[in-house]
Amino acid sequence: MPSTKLSSAVSTEVGMVGYGQSPYYKRTDQSLISLLAQTSRLALDSAGLQKSDIDGISVCSFVLAPDNAVTLAEQFGLSVSWAYLGTAGGAGPVAAVLNAVRAIEAGQASTVLCLAGDNYDIAGHYKLMDQFNRSLQDYGTPNGFGGANGLFGVVQRKHMATYGTTRAQLGRISVGQRRSAQLNPNALLRGPMTLDDYLNARVIADPIGLYDCVLPCTGAEAVIVTSLDRVDRSKRIRILAGYEQHNHPPGEIAPLSGGWELFRDRLFSDAGRTHADIDFVQAYDDYPIMVAIQLEDLGFCRKGEVGEFLSRHDFSYDGSFPLNTNGGQLSCGQAGAGGGMIGLTEAVRQLRQEAGEFQTAAPRCGLVSGYGMVGYGHGLSSSAVILENVK
Incomplete structure (x- = not known):
């Protein structure tokens, strides 16, 4: 089976223009949603964009369920035309960015907020691994x-x-x-x-x-994917x-x-x-x-x-x-x-x-x-x- 690829004909004028990272905690009372919101604001500030500019969202998380990318958009007050939920673990955020590029090229969105994060401690990590998927669980x-x-x-x-x-x-x-x-x-x-x-x-x-x-911990990360010409040249990272x-x-x-x-x-x-x-x-x-x-x-x-x-x-x-x-x-x-x-x-x-x-x-x-x-x-x-x- 051939590997999924970002087309060699991809426009290099779509890239990452902002980033954010929440504080990392060994243990915290903050909810995952609040951490994702915090890092989203940092990413928007980094890009020089507004919340109203976002029309696509992706999220990768092990413990966000029963929420997902669509309900996260609801909680953030975003109306989006493209939503993506990562399923590839630690390979998922890179894949999410690549799929966000494809969505922008296809006209499904113009500016995508890509998020990843979880809220657990060491004990929560062990519990997660014991029930990670059917093969490990069974x-x-x-x-x-x-x-x-x-x-x-x-x-x-x-x-x-x-x-x-x-x-x-x-x-x-x-x-x-x-x-x-x-x-x-x-x-x-x-x-x-x-x-x-x-x-x-x-x-x-x-x-x-x-x-x-x-060390299993709590934290969240974000990047923003859009056309590079929407931001100052110093902010542009080409994919x-x-x-x-x-x-x-x-x-x-x-x-x-x-x-x-x-x-x-x-x-x-x-x-x-x-x-x-x-x-x-x-x-x-x-x-x-x-x-x-x-x-x-x-x-x-x-x-x-x-x-x-x-x-x-x-x-x-x-x-x-x-x-x-x-x-x-x-x-x-x-x-x-x-x-x-x-x-x-x-x-x-x-x-x-x-x-x-x-x-x-x-x-x-x-x-x-x-x-x-x-x-x-x-x-x-x-x-x-x-x-x-x-x-």
Whole structure:
């Protein structure tokens, strides 16, 4: 089955023009709707647009039900001609942006508010995973599968055994991102971390340790998609190319690759860019091993050679390979489905050079990748987009 693609003929005059991020909380009395509203206002202010400009809405969330995109529009007082509810977990927000572009090109909407977020704590996350879908509910949970930690412990062990990847190499991702997070006031985990701290942390699901795992939290993210000519030039972030792919490889338990490998070449070809043009990567980082697999499948190194790639790079915001420049989910926390959009909001912030102390030096082009919807043994959904500022 061919991958879903953003047409190579897509107008590059549709892009992202505003972004917003709520505070992240370990626990809060605020409702999810209030957090989504807060980040929507921030995104509108960032774009210089008004609420009345919005005529499309998308939302990705695990705990919004029984509400959805249409009832969210009602609660926001919006009349919309296009509504989209994400179903691809951490790959959903990138896919939502791509579908918003298509909706604008088709004349179904002119300005789309894309939202993602959740409101839960650690206990709520575990409960969610136990009932995440039929395969886990009926087969994983009754057999004590250990949640996502257990599933991805198997993936990491398999990658280590197959390619010789080491924990010390993977730990460089967590350590580099933590250095960036120390400068980000919205990161929940900002304490210093050395590679020894990473390696000596308690085991959670062998070989996964404490600092391989995200902290479930509450928060919301937003971006606004519209024609670039509607805003000041300094606010414009062009979408050069993007793809989504689901259930690849089919039928394989704990695969060491994902859908990115199917669309990688077309992604860069459509964008008219090479890997050398990418100034930063915002990769979905539920676990370092999945960041490593994304780097392989997206072509930054060959399959099985990511260990050496990790050994020779610094992954902080000012390192040799800027990665998840705000600290990523591993240090900021994972706000449910918001974890799939934190990379998009950070990419817009970096490309507009508004990141403050953790600003990467003069970035022009960045890549954001998504991953999610854990099924029976692996994540089912992959997505990626290449973005560029208009300077």
